[in-house]
Amino acid sequence: xxxxxxxxxxxxxxxxxxxxxxxxxxxxxxxxxxxxxxxxxxxxxxxxxxxxxxxxxxxxxxxxxxxxxxxxxxxxxxxxxxxxxxxxxxxxxxxxxxxxxxxxxxxxxxxxxxxxxxxxxxxxxxxxxxxxxxxxxxxxxxxxxxxxxxxxxxxxxxxxxxxxxxxxxxxxxxxxxxxxxxxxxxxxxxxxxxxxxxxxxxxxxxxxxxxxxxxxxxxxxxxxxxxxxxxxxxxxxxxxxxxxxxxxxxxxxxxxxxxxxxxxxxxxxxxxxxxxxxxxxxxxxxxxxxxxxxxxxxxxxxxxxxxxxxxxxxxxxxxxxxxxxxxxxxxxxxxxxxxxxxxxxxxxxxxxxxxxxxxxxxxxxxxxxxxxxxxxxxxxxxxxxxxxxxxxxxxxxxxxxxxxxxxxxxxxxxxxxxxxxxxxxxxxxxxxxxxxxxxxxxxxxxxxxxxxxxxxxxxxxxxxxxxxxxxxxxxxxxxxxxxxxxxxxxxxxxxxxxxxxxxxxxxxxxxxxxxxxxxxxxxxxxxxxxxxxxxxxxxxxxxxxxxxxxxxxxxxxxxxxxxxxxxxxxxxxxxxxxxxxxxxxxxxxxxxxxxxxxxxxxxxxxxxxxxxxxxxxxxxxxxxxxxxxxxxxxxxxxxxxxxxxxxxxxxxxxxxxxxxxxxxxxxxxxxxxxxxxxxxxxxxxxxxxxxxxxxxxxxxxxxxxxxxxxxxxxxxxxxxxxxxxxxxxxxxxxxxxxxxxxxxx
Numbered sequence: 001x002x003x004x005x006x007x008x009x010x011x012x013x014x015x016x017x018x019x020x021x022x023x024x025x026x027x028x029x030x031x032x033x034x035x036x037x038x039x040x041x042x043x044x045x046x047x048x049x050x051x052x053x054x055x056x057x058x059x060x061x062x063x064x065x066x067x068x069x070x071x072x073x074x075x076x077x078x079x080x081x082x083x084x085x086x087x088x089x090x091x092x093x094x095x096x097x098x099x100x101x102x103x104x105x106x107x108x109x110x111x112x113x114x115x116x117x118x119x120x121x122x123x124x125x126x127x128x129x130x131x132x133x134x135x136x137x138x139x140x141x142x143x144x145x146x147x148x149x150x151x152x153x154x155x156x157x158x159x160x161x162x163x164x165x166x167x168x169x170x171x172x173x174x175x176x177x178x179x180x181x182x183x184x185x186x187x188x189x190x191x192x193x194x195x196x197x198x199x200x201x202x203x204x205x206x207x208x209x210x211x212x213x214x215x216x217x218x219x220x221x222x223x224x225x226x227x228x229x230x231x232x233x234x235x236x237x238x239x240x241x242x243x244x245x246x247x248x249x250x251x252x253x254x255x256x257x258x259x260x261x262x263x264x265x266x267x268x269x270x271x272x273x274x275x276x277x278x279x280x281x282x283x284x285x286x287x288x289x290x291x292x293x294x295x296x297x298x299x300x301x302x303x304x305x306x307x308x309x310x311x312x313x314x315x316x317x318x319x320x321x322x323x324x325x326x327x328x329x330x331x332x333x334x335x336x337x338x339x340x341x342x343x344x345x346x347x348x349x350x351x352x353x354x355x356x357x358x359x360x361x362x363x364x365x366x367x368x369x370x371x372x373x374x375x376x377x378x379x380x381x382x383x384x385x386x387x388x389x390x391x392x393x394x395x396x397x398x399x400x401x402x403x404x405x406x407x408x409x410x411x412x413x414x415x416x417x418x419x420x421x422x423x424x425x426x427x428x429x430x431x432x433x434x435x436x437x438x439x440x441x442x443x444x445x446x447x448x449x450x451x452x453x454x455x456x457x458x459x460x461x462x463x464x465x466x467x468x469x470x471x472x473x474x475x476x477x478x479x480x481x482x483x484x485x486x487x488x489x490x491x492x493x494x495x496x497x498x499x500x501x502x503x504x505x506x507x508x509x510x511x512x513x514x515x516x517x518x519x520x521x522x523x524x525x526x527x528x529x530x531x532x533x534x535x536x537x538x539x540x541x542x543x544x545x546x547x548x549x550x551x552x553x554x555x556x557x558x559x560x561x562x563x564x565x566x567x568x569x570x571x572x573x574x575x576x577x578x579x580x581x582x583x584x585x586x587x588x589x590x591x592x593x594x595x596x597x598x599x600x601x602x603x604x605x606x607x608x609x610x611x612x613x614x615x616x617x618x619x620x621x622x623x624x625x626x627x628x629x630x631x632x633x634x635x636x637x638x639x640x641x642x643x644x645x646x647x648x649x650x651x652x653x654x655x656x657x658x659x660x661x662x663x664x665x666x667x668x669x670x671x672x673x674x675x676x677x678x679x680x681x682x683x684x685x686x687x688x689x690x691x692x693x694x695x696x697x698x699x700x701x702x703x704x705x706x707x708x709x710x711x712x713x714x715x716x717x718x719x720x721x722x723x724x725x726x727x728x729x730x731x732x733x734x735x736x737x738x739x740x741x742x743x744x745x
Contacts, residue, residue, distance in 0.1 A: 002024070002026075002033050002036070002037055003022035003023055003024050003033075003034075003037045003053075003157075004022070004023040004024075004025075004155070004157035004158060004161065005020060005021070005022055005023075005037070005041065006020070006021040006023070006115040006116075006118045006119055006161070007019065007020045007021070007045070007048075007114075007115070007118055008111060008113075008114025008115055008117070008118055008282070008283060009114070009282040009283070010049075010050060010108070010110075010111060010114070012049075012050075015049050017047040017048060017049045017050070018045055018047060018048040018049075018050075019048075019049075019050040019051075019052065019111055019114070019115075020041050020045070020048050020050070020051045020052070021052045021053075021054055021083075021111075021115045021161075022034070022037055022038075022041075022051065022052070022053050022054070023054045023055075023056070023157045023158075023160065023161050024053070024054070024055050024067075024157070025055075025056065025057060025155075025156045025157040025160050027057065027058065029055060029058075029063075029066040029067060030066065031066065031067065031068065031069045034053060034067050034068070034080075038051055038080065049079065050079055051079070051080045051081075052080075052081055052082070052083050052097055052111075053067040053068075053080065053081070053082045053083065054082075054083045054161065054164065055067065055082070056160035056161060056163065056164035056191070056195055056198075057160055057191075057194055057195065057198055058198055059198050059199065059200070060082075060084035060085065060086055060098075060199070063082050063084065064082045064084070064098055067082050068080065068082060068099075068100040079099065080099070080100070081097040081098055081099045081100075082097065082098050083095065083096075083097050083107060084096055084097070084098055084104075085164070085167065085168050085195075085199050086104075086199075087172075087200075091172065092171060092172075093168070093171035093172055093199075093201065094106060094168075094171075095107040095112075095168045110281075112165050112272075112273070113263070113273050113274055113275075113283075114281075114282075114283050115161070116152075116161070116162065116165065116257070116272065116273035117273060117275055117283045117284060118283070119152050119158060119161065119162075120149075120151075120152045120257055120273065120275065121283075123151040123152045123154065123158075124148075124151050125147055125148055125149065125151045125152050125233075125257065126145060126147060126148075126259075126275075126285055127145060127146050127147070127148050127151075128144065128145045129144045129145065129306070133304050133305075133306050134296070134298035134299075134304070134305055134306070135305070135306050135307075135308050136293070136305040136306065136307050136308065137214075137290075137308050138213055138214035138215045138307075138308065139214050139236075139238060139239075140292065140293060141236075141290040141291065141292065141293075142290070142291050142292070142293055142296035142298060142299065142305060143235070143288055143289060143290045143291070144288075144289075144298060145288050146233075146235075146288075146308060147232075147233035147234070147235065147257055147259060147275075148233070149182070149184065149185070149232035149233040149256055149257055150182065150184035150232070152257075153184050153185075153187060153188065156191075159187045159188055159191050160191055160195070162188055162191075162256060162272065163188045163189075163191035163192045163194075163195055164191075164195055165272050165273075166188065166192055166230070166254055166256070166272055167192045167195045167196055167199070167201070169254060169270045169272060170192075170228070170251075170252075170254070170270075171201075172201055173251060173252060174202065174226055175206055175226050175227065175228035175252060176204070176206055176207070176226045176227070177206055177207045177208075177209070177224075177226065177227045177228070178192075178206050178207070178208045178209075178227075178228045178229075178230060179208075179209055179210075179211055179220065179223075179227060179228070179229045179230070180208065180209070180210050180211075180229075180230045180232070181210070181211060181212070181213040181229075181230065181231050181232055181239065182210060182212070182213060182232045183210045184232070185210070185230050185232050185256070186208050186210060188230065188256070189206065189208040189228075189230065190205070190208065193205045193206055206228070213232075213239065214239065214242075217239075217242060217243075217246070220246055222246075222247060223243070223246055223247035223248045223249075224247070225249060226252075227248065227249075227252065228252045228254070229243050229248050229252060229253045229254070229269075230254050230256065231243075231253065231254065231255040231256065231269070232256055232257070233255070233256060233257040233258070233259070234255050234257075234258050234259075234260075235258075235259050235260045235287070235288045235290060236260055236290065237255065237258065237260070237261060237267050237268050237269075239255075240253050240255055240267070240268040240269040241268045243269075244268055244269075250268065250269055251269075251270065253268065253269030253270065254269060254270050254271075254272060255267070255269055255270070255271050255272065256272045256273060257272070257273050257275055258271045258273070258274050258275065258276070259274075259275040259276055259285055259287060259288060260276060260287045260288065261274075261276065262274070262276050262278050263276070263278065264278075293305075320635055320666065320667045320670060321635070322635060322636075322637035322638075322639075322670070323598075323601050323602065323635065323636050323637060323640075323661065324601065324636075324637035324639055324640060325597045325598070325601050325637075325640050325644070326601075326605075327574070328605045329597045329600045329601045329605050330575050330593075330596070330597060330600065331600070331605075331607030331608070331609060332609075333506075333607055333608055333609040334507060334508065334596055334600065334607060334608070335575070336373075337505050337506070337507045338507070338575070338576060338589075338592065338593050338596065339576065339577055340371055340373040340374060340505070341362070341367070341371060341374075341505075341589070341592070342576055342585055342586075342589040342592075342593070343581050343584040343585055343586075343589065344366070344367070344370050344371050344584075345363070345366060345370075345555065345584075345586065346362055346363045346364075346366045346367040346370065346371060347360060347361070347362060347363075347555065347586065347588040347589055347592050348360075348361045348363065348553045348554055348555045348588050349361065349553070349554065349555070349558055349587075349588050349591055349592075350517075350552060350553050351517055351519035351520070351548070351552050351553070351554065351558065352517065352519060352520050352523070352552040353520075353552065355512065355514060356447075356449075356511055356512065356513055356514055357446045357447055357475075357511060357512065358446055358475050358477075358509035358510060358511060358512065358595070359512055359517060359595075360475070360509050360588070360591070360592045360595055361444075361553060362444050362473050364397070364398060364402065364443040364444055364472060364473070365399070365402050367472070367473070368402065368405075368406055368472070369405075374472065374473070374504060374505055375409070377504040377505060378406070378410075378472050378504040379406075379409070379410040381470055381502050381503075381504050382410060382412065382439075382441075382470060383410070383412070384502075385468050385470060385500050385502050386415070386439050386468055386470070387437035387438070387439070387466035387467075387468055387500075388415060388437065389415075389418065389419075389437065390415070390416060390418070390419035390437050390438070390439055391419065391420070391433055391436040391437045391438055391462075391465075392419055392420035392421065392422060392430065392436070392438060392439075393416065393419050393420070393421045393422070393438075393439045393440075393441060394422050394423075394424055394427065394430070394438065394439070394440045394441070394454070394458075395421065395422065395423050395424060395441050395443075396424045396440060396441065396442040396443065396445075396450075396451065396454060397424075397442060397443040397444055397445075398441060398442070398443035398472070400421060400423065402443075403421065403441065419439070424454060427454065427457055427461070428457075430461050431461075432460065432461050432462070432463075433461070433462060433465065434462075434463055434464055434465065435464060435465055436461070436462040436465040436466075436467075437465060437466045437467075438458065438461075438462050438465060438466070438467045438468070439467075439468050439470065440454065440458065440467060440468065440469045440470070441470055441472075442469065442470065442471040442472065442474075443471075443472055443473070444471075444472065444473045444474075444475070445471040445473070445474040445475070445503070446474070446475040446509075448476075448481075448485055451469070451485075451489070452488060452489075455469070455488065455489055459492065464493070466499075466500075467499045467500070468499070468500040468501075468502070469489045469490075469499065469500065469501040469502075470500075470501075470502055470503075470504075471501075471502070471503045471504065471506075472503075472504050472505070473503070473504065473505050473506070473507075474503040474505070474506040474507075475506070475507055475508075475509045476506065476508060476509070476608070477508065477509065477510050477511050477599055478508065478599070478602075478603045478606075479508070479603065479606050479607060479608050479609075479610050479615050480603075480615050482506065482608055483612050483615060485501070486501050489501040506608050507592075507596055507608075508596055508599045508600055508603075508607070508608055509592070509595050509596060509599055510595060510598065510599045510602070510656075510658075515658075515659075518654070518655045518699070518702070518704060519548060519558075519655075521702040521703075521704065522544075522548065522698055522702060523545070523548045523549070525698075525701060525702055525734070526541055526544060526545045526548065527545070529541065529730060529734070530542070530545065533730070536726075537730075538725070538726040538727035538729075538730055539726075539727075540694075540725070540726075540727035541727045541730065541731075544560055554588070555586040555587065555588040555589075556586050556587045556588070557587070558587040558588065558591060558651075558655070559587060559648065559651040559652070559655070559695055560651075560694035560695050560698060561694070562647055562690075562691025562692065562693070562694065563685070563688055563689075563690075563691055564691060566587070567587065567647050567648035567651055567691060567692075568583075568585075568648060569582065569585050569590055569646065569648055569649075570646050573590075573646070573649075575593050575597065576589070576590075576593055587648065587652075590648055590649070590652050591652045591655065591656060593652075594649065594652040594653055594656045595656045598636075598653075598656055598657060635660075635661055635662070635663065635664060635666070635667065635670055636653065636657050636661045636662065638664075638670055638673035638674045638677060640653055641653060641674065641677045642673075642677050647690075647691035647692035647695075648692075650681070650692040650695065650696070651692055651695040654695055654696070654699045654704065654705060655695075657704075659703075659704050662699070662704050662705045662706065663706045664705070664706060664707055664708070665706040665707055665708050665709075668708060671707045671708040671711045672711060674705075674707060674711075675707055675711040675714060675715060678696055678715055678718075679714070679715065679718045681693055681696060682696065682697075682715075682718050682719055682722050682723065683718065683722050685722055685723060686722055686723075693723070693728075694727070694728075697719070697728060697731040697732065697735070698731065700712075700715070700735050700739065701731045701734045701735050701739065703739055709740065712735070712739070712740050713740065715735075716732060716735055716736050716740065719732045719735075720732060
């Protein structure tokens with residue numbers, strides 16, 4: 001088909017069917033072309049009683065002669081006519097359709113709206129926001145959809161169609177300047193001038209200028225009586241109203257596409273196509289909902305607002321939130337817990353398969369036997385909150401032998417001697433008791449889904465009973481998560497205090513959500529390097545591979561050794577007392593402290609002891625309008641790496657941070673600051689310092705720490721100049737051969 005074919009449903013008396021518009025933008029049209037297109041239309045849609053031909057850039061006489069000069073009418077049973085803009089009696093211009101025999105009638109206005117809706121709809125002019133995103137328009141209103149008029153202006157035939165019906169509305173109204181709200185409408189403005197010449201309405205091309213909708217309306221010059229204003233699309237007509245206040249004439253304001261007010265409603269200016277669906281129409285959209293920013297339901301649901309300028313996204317510099325660790329990131333409650341657990345050997349890190357739980361693990365048996373502070377807190381908790389006399393005890397992640405020893409140490413043997421003791425795996429076998437008094441004793445509560453499942457079953461096992469959930473150590477990712485867990489476990493038939501939930505010690509630690517750990521990524525890289533090295537695998541890397549292939553849960557050997565063997569904490573670590581027994585501080589202790597600090601700073605330094613009424617909720621900072629993980633508006637502030645310059649602290653930050661928080665490639669300034677830190681660390685290797693260099697190289701080689709391509713090239717050059725060891729060379733080769741090309745792309 002040679003023509004642009006638009007269609008709409010039409011009723012005329014007892015006839016009902018499609019009304020098709022064939023638009024030709026060529027001056028060399030022949031009746032045989034029209035005949036061929038008519039035949040195609042009828043073969044696809046036989047119920048097409050009306051076919052109209054529009055040649056927007058030809059005069060009425062030329063269009064009629066070229067379109068209907070042949071045998072097109074004889075080849076169909078349809079009524080074929082040519083749409084013309086002609087001057088009637090009294091000088092008024094009007095639209096009519098003329099048949100082959102010269103009979104002319106006024107064109108039904110509703111056909112124009114239907115055809116232009118078909119053009120707008122098939123081109124995707126109504127843009128709906130993806131899940132989790134909505135639009136913020138320059139008018140200040142928020143919505144989940146917007147109209148993009150430029151989508152319907154992608155060819156000269158489409159532009160000519162819109163321009164023809166624009167000019168038809170204006171008639172002989174003269175204009176010397178045209179102001180358009182978006183640049184794509186400039187083509188419509190010049191097409192209107194061309195159509196006006198063809199019809200004999202005007203002879204001069206007007207000056208055309210775009211003012212970028214609301215964003216540039218203040219820069220408009222004083223509008224005169226011969227200034228035409230084109231509005232691309234509107235859902236309220238507010239821009240047309242604004243133009244009126246700036247001197248525009250109402251009969252010289254044209255809104256191309258309007259959605260919201262029905263065709264029967266009074267609107268400011270002239271409307272070329274009303275897209276609004278009504279009961280009498282077979283086409284149209286439902287009106288869009290616009291809301292003020294302070295009353296936007298999308299914002300309240302956490303949907304991200306994508307700014308618009310005209311009918312495009314507003315592309316501007318991304319606002320990068322810098323997550324900076326400070327003394328405020330370690331509340332007193334967290335300091336007490338870490339001081340109690342450090343140096344005792346009870347903390348370890350699960351390096352390979354953390355699942356959805358935190359990767360920091362607590363050896364409960366060792367903790368109950370060696371951590372006096374924990375023992376005292378746990379004993380006091382049990383004495384205060386156990387419902388007596390007990391019916392039975394359900395143990396979760398605590399061995400029966402450990403429980404027995406704990407009861408003896410607590411001096412509670414007499415109170416518990418008649419209680420039946422079950423492991424949580426035996427829960428199904430526990431008898432139901434209407435008024436049972438139950439103690440659910442939890443060793444380490446870091447699997448919230450598991451304890452929620454047990455709680456659901458306990459409500460059946462002990463209806464109307466008294467149940468206390470007591471945890472020796474609880475790990476949560478935010479204060480809000482702790483409050484939600486407390487509410488879930490304590491709420492019942494008698495309200496929020498039906499059951500009891502208490503923890504001896506609690507610490508904020510991030511969940512891993514099944515994301516591969518840094519150690520798993522390191523293992524995969526080293527195995528691949530060894531496979532590709534053909535016997536030239538560096539001994540240092542082989543030693544590191546052997547460590548990773550050993551036990552996955554460990555307290556030390558978490559970080560790659562530096563020049564001086566294992567990385568150790570210095571005496572001036574502000575987040576842990578290091579004046580006594582500093583040699584007993586394990587790498588897992590340091591990693592746990594850093595993980596806690598990062599978890600807290602992600603929640604705007606809101607600690608677990610914060611009252612429920614003052615909680616802002618967990619702060620999510622890894623989203624923007626383009627995606628959640630592709631780019632990152634929240635990054636660990638480079639000052640964290642600069643200020644905490646102990647090698648073990650830098651290693652722990654690189655291991656504990658989320659990958660998106662180390663994606664400095666999204667911000668030039670952040671990348672430059674991190675590059676300076678990395679170059680200083682690498683440059684100090686040859687002088688016997690810079691023990692974090694292996695960890696830095698591994699973080700970059702595994703793709704966790706990212707810089708801009710330019711800065712990454714500088715980092716590679718620094719490494720080539722400062723490091724000659726085979727292990728370093730092999731890692732730098734990976735960075736240059738794999739990481740740099742992928743980030744540059």
